[in-house]
Amino acid sequence: MGRSPCCEKAQMNKGAWTKEEDHRLINHIRLHGEGCWRSLPKAAGLLRCGKSCRLRWINYLRPDLKRGNFTAEEDELIIKLHSMLGNKWSLIAGRLPGRTDNEIKNYWNTHIKRKLISRGIDPQTHSPINEISATARAPSHPNFRNSSPPSLPVTKISLMNQSSNKDISNGFSTATTLKPKTESIEDANCSSSGTTTEEEPPRLQQRQKPESQEVAFESKLNLDLSVGLGPFQAESTPVVFANTDESKLQKAPYQLFGTVQSAMAAKAVCLCCHLGFQSSELCKNCQNSNGFYRYHISLDL
DNA sequence: AACACGGTCAACCGCTCACGT
Protein backbone atom coordinates (compact mmCIF):
# COMPACT_ATOMS: atom_id res chain seq x y z
CA MET A 1 0.00 0.00 0.00
CA GLY A 2 2.63 2.43 1.03
CA ARG A 3 1.91 5.30 3.27
CA SER A 4 3.00 8.77 2.67
CA PRO A 5 5.98 9.64 4.80
CA CYS A 6 5.21 11.64 7.87
CA CYS A 7 7.35 14.41 6.54
CA GLU A 8 9.37 15.38 3.56
CA LYS A 9 12.54 14.00 4.91
CA ALA A 10 14.80 15.74 2.47
CA GLN A 11 13.81 19.11 3.87
CA MET A 12 13.97 18.15 7.48
CA ASN A 13 16.66 18.69 10.01
CA LYS A 14 17.79 15.62 11.83
CA GLY A 15 20.00 14.92 14.75
CA ALA A 16 20.57 17.02 17.79
CA TRP A 17 18.28 19.93 18.47
CA THR A 18 19.63 23.43 18.66
CA LYS A 19 18.65 25.91 21.36
CA GLU A 20 16.90 27.94 18.74
CA GLU A 21 14.77 24.98 17.74
CA ASP A 22 14.01 24.23 21.36
CA HIS A 23 12.87 27.77 21.95
CA ARG A 24 10.65 27.73 18.91
CA LEU A 25 9.07 24.49 19.99
CA ILE A 26 8.58 25.62 23.58
CA ASN A 27 7.10 28.91 22.53
CA HIS A 28 4.74 27.29 20.12
CA ILE A 29 3.50 24.79 22.66
CA ARG A 30 3.12 27.52 25.25
CA LEU A 31 0.91 29.40 22.88
CA HIS A 32 -1.02 26.59 21.28
CA GLY A 33 -0.64 23.62 23.52
CA GLU A 34 0.38 20.12 22.65
CA GLY A 35 -1.09 18.18 19.80
CA CYS A 36 -1.32 18.37 16.03
CA TRP A 37 2.25 17.29 15.84
CA ARG A 38 2.14 16.90 12.12
CA SER A 39 1.31 20.49 11.50
CA LEU A 40 3.28 21.83 14.42
CA PRO A 41 6.68 22.07 12.75
CA LYS A 42 5.37 24.27 10.00
CA ALA A 43 3.36 26.40 12.38
CA ALA A 44 6.33 26.76 14.68
CA GLY A 45 8.75 27.45 11.88
CA LEU A 46 10.72 24.30 12.48
CA LEU A 47 12.33 22.14 9.87
CA ARG A 48 11.59 19.05 11.84
CA CYS A 49 9.34 16.08 11.51
CA GLY A 50 6.29 16.21 13.75
CA LYS A 51 7.34 13.01 15.41
CA SER A 52 10.68 14.50 16.16
CA CYS A 53 9.02 17.53 17.75
CA ARG A 54 6.78 15.36 19.84
CA LEU A 55 9.69 13.31 21.05
CA ARG A 56 11.78 16.33 21.83
CA TRP A 57 8.98 17.84 23.85
CA ILE A 58 8.02 14.71 25.70
CA ASN A 59 11.49 13.50 26.45
CA TYR A 60 13.34 16.69 27.03
CA LEU A 61 11.46 19.96 27.03
CA ARG A 62 8.35 19.22 29.03
CA PRO A 63 8.38 21.43 32.12
CA ASP A 64 7.26 18.70 34.47
CA LEU A 65 10.22 16.48 33.76
CA LYS A 66 12.27 15.42 36.68
CA ARG A 67 15.96 15.83 36.14
CA GLY A 68 18.78 14.05 37.76
CA ASN A 69 19.59 10.57 38.80
CA PHE A 70 17.06 7.95 39.62
CA THR A 71 16.65 7.35 43.31
CA ALA A 72 16.91 3.96 44.92
CA GLU A 73 13.15 4.02 45.41
CA GLU A 74 12.63 4.70 41.75
CA ASP A 75 15.00 1.87 40.92
CA GLU A 76 13.03 -0.59 42.95
CA LEU A 77 9.77 0.71 41.60
CA ILE A 78 10.94 0.27 38.05
CA ILE A 79 12.05 -3.24 38.80
CA LYS A 80 8.70 -4.08 40.36
CA LEU A 81 6.77 -2.54 37.54
CA HIS A 82 8.91 -4.22 34.95
CA SER A 83 8.36 -7.56 36.60
CA MET A 84 4.65 -7.04 36.14
CA LEU A 85 4.46 -5.11 32.93
CA GLY A 86 7.48 -6.17 30.98
CA ASN A 87 8.93 -3.71 28.52
CA LYS A 88 5.90 -1.48 28.64
CA TRP A 89 7.96 1.58 29.23
CA SER A 90 5.15 4.02 28.75
CA LEU A 91 3.08 2.25 31.39
CA ILE A 92 6.02 2.19 33.72
CA ALA A 93 6.68 5.84 33.05
CA GLY A 94 3.08 6.56 33.90
CA ARG A 95 3.83 5.45 37.43
CA LEU A 96 6.92 7.57 37.73
CA PRO A 97 5.96 11.20 37.60
CA GLY A 98 8.49 13.29 35.79
CA ARG A 99 10.14 10.38 34.09
CA THR A 100 9.74 9.50 30.47
CA ASP A 101 9.45 6.13 28.86
CA ASN A 102 12.61 6.77 26.91
CA GLU A 103 14.49 7.73 30.02
CA ILE A 104 13.32 4.68 31.89
CA LYS A 105 14.08 2.44 28.97
CA ASN A 106 17.59 3.79 28.73
CA TYR A 107 18.06 3.57 32.45
CA TRP A 108 16.86 0.03 32.46
CA ASN A 109 19.21 -0.99 29.70
CA THR A 110 22.23 0.75 31.14
CA HIS A 111 21.83 0.39 34.88
CA ILE A 112 19.11 -1.83 36.14
CA LYS A 113 19.86 -4.77 33.90
CA ARG A 114 23.34 -4.95 35.29
CA LYS A 115 22.12 -4.38 38.79
CA LEU A 116 19.75 -7.31 38.53
CA ILE A 117 22.34 -9.52 36.94
CA SER A 118 24.73 -8.70 39.74
CA ARG A 119 22.00 -9.78 42.15
CA GLY A 120 21.71 -13.02 40.26
CA ILE A 121 18.37 -12.11 38.79
CA ASP A 122 17.53 -12.38 35.15
CA PRO A 123 16.40 -8.93 34.04
CA GLN A 124 13.82 -10.25 31.63
CA THR A 125 12.19 -12.90 33.72
CA HIS A 126 12.98 -11.57 37.16
CA SER A 127 13.77 -15.10 38.12
CA PRO A 128 17.00 -16.18 39.72
CA ILE A 129 19.44 -16.78 36.94
CA ASN A 130 20.17 -20.31 38.04
CA GLU A 131 16.51 -21.15 37.65
CA ILE A 132 16.25 -19.92 34.14
CA SER A 133 17.30 -23.14 32.56
CA ALA A 134 14.76 -24.96 34.64
CA THR A 135 11.96 -22.62 33.62
CA ALA A 136 13.01 -22.22 30.04
CA ARG A 137 10.30 -24.55 28.84
CA ALA A 138 7.57 -22.85 30.75
CA PRO A 139 5.04 -20.77 28.82
CA SER A 140 6.28 -17.33 28.14
CA HIS A 141 5.07 -14.33 29.90
CA PRO A 142 3.42 -12.13 27.32
CA ASN A 143 5.87 -9.40 27.85
CA PHE A 144 8.88 -11.51 27.95
CA ARG A 145 9.56 -12.93 24.60
CA ASN A 146 11.38 -16.18 24.72
CA SER A 147 11.48 -16.13 28.42
CA SER A 148 9.59 -17.57 31.27
CA PRO A 149 7.00 -15.59 33.15
CA PRO A 150 7.52 -13.90 36.42
CA SER A 151 5.65 -15.68 39.11
CA LEU A 152 2.63 -13.54 39.60
CA PRO A 153 -0.11 -15.07 41.62
CA VAL A 154 -3.05 -13.89 39.65
CA THR A 155 -6.50 -15.30 39.76
CA LYS A 156 -8.02 -16.39 36.51
CA ILE A 157 -10.18 -13.63 35.24
CA SER A 158 -11.84 -12.64 32.06
CA LEU A 159 -13.15 -9.30 31.15
CA MET A 160 -16.80 -8.54 30.65
CA ASN A 161 -18.40 -5.74 28.83
CA GLN A 162 -21.00 -4.72 31.30
CA SER A 163 -23.42 -3.37 28.78
CA SER A 164 -23.35 -6.31 26.46
CA ASN A 165 -22.17 -9.04 28.74
CA LYS A 166 -19.83 -9.84 25.98
CA ASP A 167 -16.74 -11.52 27.10
CA ILE A 168 -13.86 -9.43 26.00
CA SER A 169 -11.22 -11.64 27.33
CA ASN A 170 -9.45 -11.36 24.06
CA GLY A 171 -8.87 -7.87 25.12
CA PHE A 172 -7.38 -9.13 28.26
CA SER A 173 -5.20 -11.42 26.38
CA THR A 174 -3.50 -8.38 25.11
CA ALA A 175 -4.08 -6.39 28.21
CA THR A 176 -0.55 -6.69 29.26
CA THR A 177 0.46 -5.16 26.02
CA LEU A 178 -2.08 -2.43 26.05
CA LYS A 179 -0.95 0.75 24.62
CA PRO A 180 -1.79 3.69 26.76
CA LYS A 181 -2.37 7.10 25.48
CA THR A 182 0.37 9.20 26.83
CA GLU A 183 -0.56 9.30 30.41
CA SER A 184 -0.37 12.64 32.02
CA ILE A 185 0.68 13.12 35.55
CA GLU A 186 -2.93 13.89 36.31
CA ASP A 187 -3.95 10.59 34.83
CA ALA A 188 -1.37 8.82 36.81
CA ASN A 189 -2.83 10.34 39.89
CA CYS A 190 -6.26 9.30 38.81
CA SER A 191 -7.62 12.77 38.53
CA SER A 192 -9.59 13.99 35.62
CA SER A 193 -7.68 15.39 32.74
CA GLY A 194 -10.58 17.65 31.99
CA THR A 195 -11.50 15.95 28.80
CA THR A 196 -15.00 14.84 28.24
CA THR A 197 -14.48 11.43 26.87
CA GLU A 198 -16.13 9.45 29.56
CA GLU A 199 -18.77 8.19 27.19
CA GLU A 200 -16.22 6.90 24.85
CA PRO A 201 -16.36 3.14 24.52
CA PRO A 202 -13.19 1.50 25.48
CA ARG A 203 -10.99 -0.18 23.02
CA LEU A 204 -9.39 -3.10 24.56
CA GLN A 205 -8.06 -4.88 21.58
CA GLN A 206 -4.94 -3.05 20.99
CA ARG A 207 -1.75 -4.12 19.47
CA GLN A 208 -3.27 -7.43 18.77
CA LYS A 209 -0.96 -10.17 18.00
CA PRO A 210 -1.57 -12.48 15.11
CA GLU A 211 -4.28 -14.90 15.99
CA SER A 212 -2.06 -17.87 16.41
CA GLN A 213 0.09 -16.01 18.83
CA GLU A 214 -2.92 -14.76 20.62
CA VAL A 215 -4.42 -18.17 21.03
CA ALA A 216 -1.15 -19.43 22.24
CA PHE A 217 -0.94 -16.59 24.63
CA GLU A 218 -4.42 -17.11 25.93
CA SER A 219 -3.66 -20.64 26.78
CA LYS A 220 -0.57 -19.49 28.53
CA LEU A 221 -2.55 -16.87 30.28
CA ASN A 222 -5.01 -19.37 31.56
CA LEU A 223 -2.22 -21.46 32.80
CA ASP A 224 -0.68 -18.57 34.51
CA LEU A 225 -3.83 -17.30 36.01
CA SER A 226 -5.32 -20.51 37.11
CA VAL A 227 -3.13 -20.72 40.10
CA GLY A 228 -3.16 -18.86 43.32
CA LEU A 229 -6.83 -18.17 43.77
CA GLY A 230 -7.43 -15.51 46.27
CA PRO A 231 -9.78 -15.55 49.15
CA PHE A 232 -13.47 -15.50 48.42
CA GLN A 233 -15.29 -12.29 48.36
CA ALA A 234 -18.68 -10.83 47.71
CA GLU A 235 -20.20 -11.89 44.45
CA SER A 236 -20.17 -8.67 42.60
CA THR A 237 -16.86 -7.47 43.71
CA PRO A 238 -15.42 -5.71 40.75
CA VAL A 239 -12.24 -7.55 40.65
CA VAL A 240 -10.32 -6.24 37.83
CA PHE A 241 -7.55 -7.09 35.62
CA ALA A 242 -3.93 -7.02 36.07
CA ASN A 243 -2.37 -4.36 34.11
CA THR A 244 -4.79 -2.65 31.85
CA ASP A 245 -4.74 0.49 29.92
CA GLU A 246 -5.37 2.89 32.68
CA SER A 247 -6.26 5.95 30.73
CA LYS A 248 -8.76 4.04 28.70
CA LEU A 249 -10.26 2.36 31.67
CA GLN A 250 -10.67 5.69 33.24
CA LYS A 251 -12.87 6.65 30.36
CA ALA A 252 -14.66 3.39 30.01
CA PRO A 253 -18.43 3.53 30.36
CA TYR A 254 -18.35 0.16 31.90
CA GLN A 255 -16.05 -1.47 34.28
CA LEU A 256 -14.12 -4.55 33.69
CA PHE A 257 -15.03 -7.38 35.92
CA GLY A 258 -13.31 -10.50 36.70
CA THR A 259 -15.80 -13.06 35.70
CA VAL A 260 -14.52 -14.73 38.42
CA GLN A 261 -17.58 -16.38 39.39
CA SER A 262 -18.24 -15.67 42.95
CA ALA A 263 -16.43 -18.73 44.06
CA MET A 264 -13.38 -17.49 42.32
CA ALA A 265 -13.66 -13.92 43.33
CA ALA A 266 -10.39 -12.83 44.65
CA LYS A 267 -9.33 -10.02 46.75
CA ALA A 268 -9.12 -6.87 44.75
CA VAL A 269 -5.94 -5.07 45.28
CA CYS A 270 -4.92 -1.84 43.77
CA LEU A 271 -1.86 -2.06 41.64
CA CYS A 272 -0.21 0.87 43.26
CA CYS A 273 -1.02 -0.52 46.66
CA HIS A 274 0.35 -3.85 45.65
CA LEU A 275 3.50 -2.15 44.61
CA GLY A 276 3.63 -0.35 47.84
CA PHE A 277 2.85 3.15 46.70
CA GLN A 278 -0.13 3.40 48.94
CA SER A 279 -0.47 2.36 52.45
CA SER A 280 -4.10 1.46 52.32
CA GLU A 281 -5.29 -1.62 50.61
CA LEU A 282 -7.70 0.25 48.43
CA CYS A 283 -6.34 3.64 47.96
CA LYS A 284 -8.61 6.39 46.84
CA ASN A 285 -6.63 6.66 43.68
CA CYS A 286 -8.25 3.51 42.62
CA GLN A 287 -11.88 4.15 43.27
CA ASN A 288 -13.88 6.07 40.76
CA SER A 289 -17.11 7.89 41.20
CA ASN A 290 -19.14 4.78 40.53
CA GLY A 291 -17.53 3.06 43.39
CA PHE A 292 -15.71 0.71 41.12
CA TYR A 293 -12.12 0.09 41.50
CA ARG A 294 -9.73 0.77 38.80
CA TYR A 295 -6.32 -0.64 38.14
CA HIS A 296 -6.96 -3.60 40.26
CA ILE A 297 -5.35 -6.82 40.01
CA SER A 298 -6.74 -9.82 41.57
CA LEU A 299 -4.17 -11.35 43.69
CA ASP A 300 -3.64 -14.09 46.05
CA LEU A 301 -2.28 -12.32 49.03
C1' DA B 1 49.11 13.11 24.19
C1' DA B 2 46.80 9.87 21.45
C1' DC B 3 44.06 6.21 20.86
C1' DA B 4 40.69 2.54 22.06
C1' DC B 5 36.96 1.17 24.44
C1' DG B 6 32.68 1.18 26.86
C1' DG B 7 28.72 3.65 28.84
C1' DT B 8 25.10 6.89 28.26
C1' DC B 9 21.23 8.91 26.26
C1' DA B 10 18.90 11.80 22.69
C1' DA B 11 17.00 10.88 18.57
C1' DC B 12 15.44 8.03 14.84
C1' DC B 13 12.90 4.18 12.70
C1' DG B 14 9.41 0.99 11.84
C1' DC B 15 5.46 -0.65 13.36
C1' DT B 16 0.68 -0.69 15.26
C1' DC B 17 -3.42 1.42 16.79
C1' DA B 18 -7.20 5.00 16.87
C1' DC B 19 -10.10 7.54 14.43
C1' DG B 20 -12.29 10.01 10.70
C1' DT B 21 -14.13 9.63 6.08
Next chain:
DNA sequence: GACGTGAGCGGTTGACCGTGT
Protein backbone atom coordinates in the same frame (compact mmCIF):
# COMPACT_ATOMS: atom_id res chain seq x y z
C1' DG C 1 -15.56 -2.54 5.74
C1' DA C 2 -11.69 -0.24 3.49
C1' DC C 3 -8.66 3.25 3.45
C1' DG C 4 -5.81 7.30 4.84
C1' DT C 5 -3.78 9.92 8.38
C1' DG C 6 -2.22 11.20 12.98
C1' DA C 7 -0.29 9.65 17.03
C1' DG C 8 2.17 6.70 20.20
C1' DC C 9 5.17 2.86 21.40
C1' DG C 10 9.29 -0.08 21.72
C1' DG C 11 13.62 -1.20 19.67
C1' DT C 12 17.75 0.47 17.75
C1' DT C 13 21.29 3.69 16.41
C1' DG C 14 24.96 6.77 16.74
C1' DA C 15 27.15 10.85 18.69
C1' DC C 16 29.22 12.22 22.69
C1' DC C 17 31.86 11.72 26.80
C1' DG C 18 34.70 9.64 30.39
C1' DT C 19 38.10 6.34 31.50
C1' DG C 20 41.82 3.18 30.76
C1' DT C 21 46.00 1.93 28.37
